[in-house]
Amino acid sequence: MKITFLTVGKTEDAYLKEGIEKYVKRLKHYTKLELAEIPELKNTKALSPEQQKAKEAELILKKITPLDFVILMDEKGSEYTSTQFAAYINKKEVTTSANLVFIIGGPYGFDNSVYQRANDKISLSRMTFSHQMVRLFFVEQLYRAYTIMKGEPYHHE
Numbered sequence: 001m002k003i004t005f006l007t008v009g010k011t012e013d014a015y016l017k018e019g020i021e022k023y024v025k026r027l028k029h030y031t032k033l034e035l036a037e038i039p040e041l042k043n044t045k046a047l048s049p050e051q052q053k054a055k056e057a058e059l060i061l062k063k064i065t066p067l068d069f070v071i072l073m074d075e076k077g078s079e080y081t082s083t084q085f086a087a088y089i090n091k092k093e094v095t096t097s098a099n100l101v102f103i104i105g106g107p108y109g110f111d112n113s114v115y116q117r118a119n120d121k122i123s124l125s126r127m128t129f130s131h132q133m134v135r136l137f138f139v140e141q142l143y144r145a146y147t148i149m150k151g152e153p154y155h156h157e
Contacts, residue, residue: 001092002032002099003142006063007135008056008106009040016136023139030146036063040106049108057111060103069098070118072110073134077121082155085122085141086148104134 011017027033038059044052124137147154
């Protein structure tokens, strides 16, 4: 199974890029992970939030296939402890042959067309984080999930 982490826009801050690269490198020992970026839209000041979400949706939907299991990182999604998230990933690895695609949308969230295509939604927290930081938090939690599944000492309870 392959995991794709699809984001709208680039990670700009060097310290976040460095952290993301650290966990992506570690994850190579456990799974095939692909990072994919959709370029940020140009001239967004002329667009309403709904128009911006619709344009981003077109780009997002082009990047996924009908066979992908799509999981949106969304504030209204299910919340898990790290151990529960590890069980979630493990279950997906066992029960589906589809690729997992985790998506972080743009600043206004997702268009309805993306919600309709999604198979699931996950929230990292009830708090709001910048889209840049969520990328680091997500790859760290994915790494933590794999170490939990392997019984390795990274996670402590």
